[in-house]
Structure formats: C-alpha cells, structure tokens
Amino acid sequence: MAGRVIVITSGKGGVGKTTTSANIGTALAKAGYKVVLIDTDLGLRNLDLLLGLENRIVYTIVDVIEERCKLKQALVKDKKNPNLSLLAAAQTRDKSAVNAEQLKEICDTLKDENDFVLIDCPAGIEQGFQNAVAGATEAIVVTTPEMSAIRDADRIIGLLEAKEEIKSYKLLLNRVRPSLIKSNDMMSVDDVVEILSCPLIGIIPEDTGIITSTNKGEPIVNDEDALAGKAYRNVAQRILGEEVPFLDLDEPKGFMAKIKNAFAKLKAKV
Amino acid sequence: MEKVLAENGFIIDLSDAKSTTQLVFELSSIMEHPEVKGKNVRLKLGSLDLKQSQLLSIKALIESMEATLAYIDTKSEQTEASAVSLGIIVSEVSEEASVVCSQSDEIKVEPVVVKTEVPDETEEVQGSNEDKTIEVHAEEQTGPIETTDGVEDVYDEESMEELSEIIPAEHFEADFEALAQNEGLIKPEETSKYILLDTGDVLPKDTEENNINTETLPTLYINQTLRSGQTVSYEGNILIIGDAHPGSEIVAGGDITVWGILGGIAHAGNQGNVTSKVRALKLNAIQLRIAGLYARRNDTLNVPYVQKTNEFTPEEAQIEDGKIVIYKKLRRD
The missing domain is CATH 3.40.1060 (Aconitase; Domain 2)
Incomplete structure (x- = not known):
C-alpha cells in the first residue's frame, strides 16, 4: 500500500492549520482509512491537545529520529478511532532538532502502512516549513479571507510550486463569515480564489463550537450538528475524490442564530 | 426545592x-x-x-x-x-x-x-x-475534604481523634483508618486518577542500587515557575518553589517536590530508583513517571487548568505493588 502524504500549511499563523489537520484526519479515519497525523511544530506542539491525546505521549518525533525508540512505539492511537494515530512533536526542543531528509524518511516509512499521512506544518517559511514539506506529495493551503493571510498563502503557493515533489495543491478557506461577506465587510470566496488562482477544496464557516472542541480535545467533525464539522467532512470526501457541492452558508442555523436573535431583540428594545 | x-x-x-x-x-x-x-x-x-x-x-x-x-x-x-x-x-x-x-x-x-x-x-x-x-470541584476532589472549614488547621500538630472529627469516618474504608493512624495520610487517590501506560517498560528490579534512600541524594533547588518547553533534569532530588506548567518536564534521579501546581511531566527516579516519589501541592501532572512506570492522567480529569486557591491538599505519588499510588497528605509524618 502506498498512501498519500499531504502537508497542511499556510504561512501565516493562527489561520487554522492544526484544527484543519485534526479534523480532516479524524474525518478520513472515520471513513475507514488508516491515517497518521504528524505534528512538525517542534517546541510549540498543539495537535495532541486538539485530539485530547496529550497525556498519552511518551515518545516524540525527535525520539524517533535520535533512535531512542522505534517509529511504531511513538505512534499514539486515538481514543475513539483505532484507524487514527498521532506522531507528536517534541515540546522541549526546537525546529533544528530535525532535518528535511529525516522527515522524508519517516513519511516514506509511514505511507507504506497507511492510506494517509497528514503533516501539520508550523507557521513561517523557515526550516520548520521546509521539513514539513519535504516528504509530501500534495498540499492543502489554509487561509482566511483576510489580506494578510492571503498574502502569506500566495507566498506559500509560490514556494510549493517550486518544489518538484508537490504534485498538487488545493486551497482551504477557513473562518468564513457569510454575514460579513453579505455586508461587503469580508472578501467573498470567489474573490479569494480569484486572487490566489488556486483550486478550492473546502470552505469552513466560522464556528464558536471550534473553541469548545479545542478546549475539550475533541475534533468538531465528531459533532454531527456543527456546520464547521460538516464542512470538514465534505473536505475529507473531496480528498477521497468525491464530488461534493460546497455548503450553502447563507443562513446559519443552530446556536449562533439563537445568539444573533437575542442580540437583535436587545438592540431593537434598547 | x-x-x-x-x-x-x-x-x-x-x-x-x-x-x-x-x-x-x-x-x-x-x-x-x-x-x-x-x-x-x-x-x-x-x-x-x-x-x-x-x-x-x-x-x-x-x-x-x-x-x-x-x-x-x-x-x-x-x-x-x-x-x-x-x-x-x-x-x-x-x-x-x-x-x-x-x-x-x-x-x-x-x-x-x-x-x-x-x-x-x-x-x-x-x-x-x-x-x-x-472548575468542577465535585468530580476532582473528595467532597468531605473540600467542605470542611478546617483544612488549614489540619497541618497543625493535631491528635488523630481531632482529625477523624474533621473527616467523617464513614467516608473511608476500614483499612484506610488503620493506615491513617500510622502514617498521617488520607486514603490513596482513586486509582482511576492515573492510568498506567503500556510502554513495554517493566518495573526495575528491587536491587540495592535501585533502593537508595533519596534523603542521601543531593538536591537541586529552583525558585521559579517552569513554563511549557522548559526541562529540568538532575541526578539527585529536585525541589521547585513555583508551578510547573503543562508542557514542562522535570526529570530527577531522586524525588521531585513542587511547591505549587504540577501540570507538566514529572519523572522521578529516572535511573531506576523505585523509592523515588513525586509530590506537589496540587498533583495535576499530565504524566507521572516513577522509575520504569509511566502513568497518564485520566481523560475525565482533563480540565483546562487548575484554579489557584489556598485550599490545596498536598499529594504524593509513589510506587506500591507495581502501581503508582497517590496519597493525600494531611500533615507531616
């Protein structure tokens, strides 16, 4: 079996790379595929927190590279889904503890035994990024509809194009707020795609549920009702090659709508 | 109502x-x-x-x-x-x-x-x-300890009769009472607080060199808070006056004592000394490692972070019968 190695990157920090990695990984594993998530953000690891696996980490990627343990020992199995495992980053080291060849070697080993290897890339374009990209053949570029994030995404796409190994790259637009787009306060999805001229793989709406899910260590794809969870499940299906229409985000339902209604009522009465 | x-x-x-x-x-x-x-x-x-x-x-x-x-x-x-x-x-x-x-x-x-x-x-x-x-008090702490207003008094040189007044006897098992009489300890934490990880490591042999009294080892004294990503390692005991935040790591050949909230990883007796202990005012370590035994914190205890109060009950973890057991300490032995 030769699995696919996908790097999830963005350039800018805070746009949702780690959230995206955790959710796509969980969604693919739920669909029955064997998935390994690799956190390459050495020194600032977060992916374990999002998956609620922090307390299970004994060995990290640095231990594997420095041969203190075998690769298999360092893979932490997800609590719920045995198809999903995590190779955690070291918290007490920095990016220089790993180099690109070593990561490529790990990816090559892992892809033989798994359907998907997802690499969570650190922010920036320095060594951490170069390491993360080394083993990948596909890329997902995460961005938000803000000028700064788009500028950084553009720079990243340029760097990815220069890499021969990266065969395809797709854009994932995160934290979209339909109400702001409607009032012309936020760039629309079409605008972003036009600026970056990059094929789109998903649109994720802003969802307050993400905050709760991050704190609880439970990816939002496990929440059947959340809109963002649904959007991530759709992204996973598109990765698998299915044609899924993009979500209609115009009328947010659920709890956010309730808050907005409460606001509207208050405003009308004050 | x-x-x-x-x-x-x-x-x-x-x-x-x-x-x-x-x-x-x-x-x-x-x-x-x-x-x-x-x-x-x-x-x-x-x-x-x-x-x-x-x-x-x-x-x-x-x-x-x-x-x-x-x-x-x-x-x-x-x-x-x-x-x-x-x-x-x-x-x-x-x-x-x-x-x-x-x-x-x-x-x-x-x-x-x-x-x-x-x-x-x-x-x-x-x-x-x-x-x-x-903060969910009820799940984390044993109820009776939290609700007594004499938590501070407990540190005083009190007779065990007074102690048992503060903690209603029916809350504890019989064998514990005997233990409390002898050692001034409260009941071991529910074993579910920490779950042993299967790392393939086995408990080191009960040999002489693995049984060194930690009192004889030198001690490293640190008067600062350990933050995420910081590591302290020392061949003797480590004493930290301050908190050890999640993401930090303390590795000692002997005991680890944290005068504060222990939230990171603590590895006592990393050379195999099975008599090593980990103690803290609030033991909330993401992982506890003593000699070759590794235990992770139970998922149900995953609280974002511990709120600082002045009502912590100090806890101590040690190896007993191949398990990591945690005692709440009411007073010095």
Missing part, C-alpha cells in the same frame, strides 16, 4: 460585565458548555441595570439551552424591579448556596462555578488567550 438547587445547579458570575451586550455574549458562551444543559442556573448580575425586556431575553437564552433560570442576584434596583415583575426570584446567590451546602448532610455535587471572560471578537479561534476556566 433548595436542596435540588444545590445539587443540580450552576452559579454563573456575570457581575464583571460592563454592558448588556457584553453580558449576553459572556452568558451565551457559557451556556454553550454541554454540562449546563438541564441544570438550574443562578445568575450573579452585579450592579448592571436591566430592563424588563432585556431580562426576558436573557431568560429566553437560558431556556433555549434547555436550562432553567432559578434565581438571580443583583445589586441594581432597576433589575430587581424588572425581575419581580417577571416573576423571577431575586436572592443572594452565594449565601444561599453555601447555606444549602452546609445544611444538607450528604453533598453529592457541589455547586459549580463557571466563569468566563468575554472572548474578543477578533480573537483567533484556536488562540490560547481564551480565558476560560471551568
């Missing part, structure tokens, strides 16, 4: 809110927490003036999350008048709650205080600035 409120209720403190909008935002983010569902909610509204219509919207918001508004606590006359006209009970929340607690003979669940700062609208979704503390 009052007892039901104490056992199945939440106090939400919104007295910091400066505007109605802020209050609604803060409340809605708290109400999103799944534990609020089906509970009685008591609101502390502080001195904010609320009109009848605004209070009604707040009530509707609470009811939309399948919770009920039990009563409110307010310092504002206007809010009080609005509440009275809507038939909402106005009462002093904190006093009520504590009175109810001490009256009931069996406290199953203590009132849980959920306090949340208003998330900034521009804040990043996964930003760590999210200042959200959810």
Whole structure:
C-alpha cells in the first residue's frame, strides 16, 4: 500500500492549520482509512491537545529520529478511532532538532502502512516549513479571507510550486463569515480564489463550537450538528475524490442564530 | 426545592460585565458548555441595570439551552424591579448556596462555578488567550475534604481523634483508618486518577542500587515557575518553589517536590530508583513517571487548568505493588 502524504500549511499563523489537520484526519479515519497525523511544530506542539491525546505521549518525533525508540512505539492511537494515530512533536526542543531528509524518511516509512499521512506544518517559511514539506506529495493551503493571510498563502503557493515533489495543491478557506461577506465587510470566496488562482477544496464557516472542541480535545467533525464539522467532512470526501457541492452558508442555523436573535431583540428594545 | 438547587445547579458570575451586550455574549458562551444543559442556573448580575425586556431575553437564552433560570442576584434596583415583575426570584446567590451546602448532610455535587471572560471578537479561534476556566470541584476532589472549614488547621500538630472529627469516618474504608493512624495520610487517590501506560517498560528490579534512600541524594533547588518547553533534569532530588506548567518536564534521579501546581511531566527516579516519589501541592501532572512506570492522567480529569486557591491538599505519588499510588497528605509524618 502506498498512501498519500499531504502537508497542511499556510504561512501565516493562527489561520487554522492544526484544527484543519485534526479534523480532516479524524474525518478520513472515520471513513475507514488508516491515517497518521504528524505534528512538525517542534517546541510549540498543539495537535495532541486538539485530539485530547496529550497525556498519552511518551515518545516524540525527535525520539524517533535520535533512535531512542522505534517509529511504531511513538505512534499514539486515538481514543475513539483505532484507524487514527498521532506522531507528536517534541515540546522541549526546537525546529533544528530535525532535518528535511529525516522527515522524508519517516513519511516514506509511514505511507507504506497507511492510506494517509497528514503533516501539520508550523507557521513561517523557515526550516520548520521546509521539513514539513519535504516528504509530501500534495498540499492543502489554509487561509482566511483576510489580506494578510492571503498574502502569506500566495507566498506559500509560490514556494510549493517550486518544489518538484508537490504534485498538487488545493486551497482551504477557513473562518468564513457569510454575514460579513453579505455586508461587503469580508472578501467573498470567489474573490479569494480569484486572487490566489488556486483550486478550492473546502470552505469552513466560522464556528464558536471550534473553541469548545479545542478546549475539550475533541475534533468538531465528531459533532454531527456543527456546520464547521460538516464542512470538514465534505473536505475529507473531496480528498477521497468525491464530488461534493460546497455548503450553502447563507443562513446559519443552530446556536449562533439563537445568539444573533437575542442580540437583535436587545438592540431593537434598547 | 433548595436542596435540588444545590445539587443540580450552576452559579454563573456575570457581575464583571460592563454592558448588556457584553453580558449576553459572556452568558451565551457559557451556556454553550454541554454540562449546563438541564441544570438550574443562578445568575450573579452585579450592579448592571436591566430592563424588563432585556431580562426576558436573557431568560429566553437560558431556556433555549434547555436550562432553567432559578434565581438571580443583583445589586441594581432597576433589575430587581424588572425581575419581580417577571416573576423571577431575586436572592443572594452565594449565601444561599453555601447555606444549602452546609445544611444538607450528604453533598453529592457541589455547586459549580463557571466563569468566563468575554472572548474578543477578533480573537483567533484556536488562540490560547481564551480565558476560560471551568472548575468542577465535585468530580476532582473528595467532597468531605473540600467542605470542611478546617483544612488549614489540619497541618497543625493535631491528635488523630481531632482529625477523624474533621473527616467523617464513614467516608473511608476500614483499612484506610488503620493506615491513617500510622502514617498521617488520607486514603490513596482513586486509582482511576492515573492510568498506567503500556510502554513495554517493566518495573526495575528491587536491587540495592535501585533502593537508595533519596534523603542521601543531593538536591537541586529552583525558585521559579517552569513554563511549557522548559526541562529540568538532575541526578539527585529536585525541589521547585513555583508551578510547573503543562508542557514542562522535570526529570530527577531522586524525588521531585513542587511547591505549587504540577501540570507538566514529572519523572522521578529516572535511573531506576523505585523509592523515588513525586509530590506537589496540587498533583495535576499530565504524566507521572516513577522509575520504569509511566502513568497518564485520566481523560475525565482533563480540565483546562487548575484554579489557584489556598485550599490545596498536598499529594504524593509513589510506587506500591507495581502501581503508582497517590496519597493525600494531611500533615507531616
């Protein structure tokens, strides 16, 4: 079996790379595929927190590279889904503890035994990024509809194009707020795609549920009702090659709508 | 009725809110927490003036999350008048709650205080600035210890008779009582607090070199807080005056003592010394490692972070019969 190695990157920090990695990984594993998530953000690891696996980490990627343990020992199995495992980053080291060849070697080993290897890339374009990209053949570029994030995404796409190994790259637009787009306060999805001229793989709406899910260590794809969870499940299906229409985000339902209604009522009465 | 409120209720403190909008935002983010569902909610509204219509919207918001508004606590006359006209009970929340607690003979669940700062609208979704503390006393601590008002007294040189007065005997098993008589310890923590990890490592042999008295080892004294990513390792004992934050790592050949909250990884006796112990004012380590035994914190205890109070009961972890056992310490041996 030769699995696919996908790097999830963005350039800018805070746009949702780690959230995206955790959710796509969980969604693919739920669909029955064997998935390994690799956190390459050495020194600032977060992916374990999002998956609620922090307390299970004994060995990290640095231990594997420095041969203190075998690769298999360092893979932490997800609590719920045995198809999903995590190779955690070291918290007490920095990016220089790993180099690109070593990561490529790990990816090559892992892809033989798994359907998907997802690499969570650190922010920036320095060594951490170069390491993360080394083993990948596909890329997902995460961005938000803000000028700064788009500028950084553009720079990243340029760097990815220069890499021969990266065969395809797709854009994932995160934290979209339909109400702001409607009032012309936020760039629309079409605008972003036009600026970056990059094929789109998903649109994720802003969802307050993400905050709760991050704190609880439970990816939002496990929440059947959340809109963002649904959007991530759709992204996973598109990765698998299915044609899924993009979500209609115009009328947010659920709890956010309730808050907005409460606001509207208050405003009308004050 | 009052007892039901104490056992199945939440106090939400919104007295910091400066505007109605802020209050609604803060409340809605708290109400999103799944534990609020089906509970009685008591609101502390502080001195904010609320009109009848605004209070009604707040009530509707609470009811939309399948919770009920039990009563409110307010310092504002206007809010009080609005509440009275809507038939909402106005009462002093904190006093009520504590009175109810001490009256009931069996406290199953203590009132849980959920306090949340208003998330900034521009804040990043996964930003760590999210200042959200959810403290669930009842699940984490043994009830009787929390509710006695003599926790500090316990450190004094007290006779065991007095000690057993503070902690009702029926809360503990018989064999524990004998242990407490001998060692001045409280019952070992439920073993479920930490779960052993299967790392393939086995407990080192009970040889002489693995049984060195840690008192004979040199001690490294550190007077600062350990932050995420920082590591301290030393061949002897390590004493830290301060907290060890999650993400930090302490590795010692002997004992580890943290005069504060231990939230990171602690590895005592890393050379195989099975007599090593880990102790802290609040033992909340993400992983405890003693000699070759590794244990992870139970998932059900995953609280975002421990709130600092002056009512910590010091805890000590050690190896017993191939397991890591945690004792709550009431007084020095």
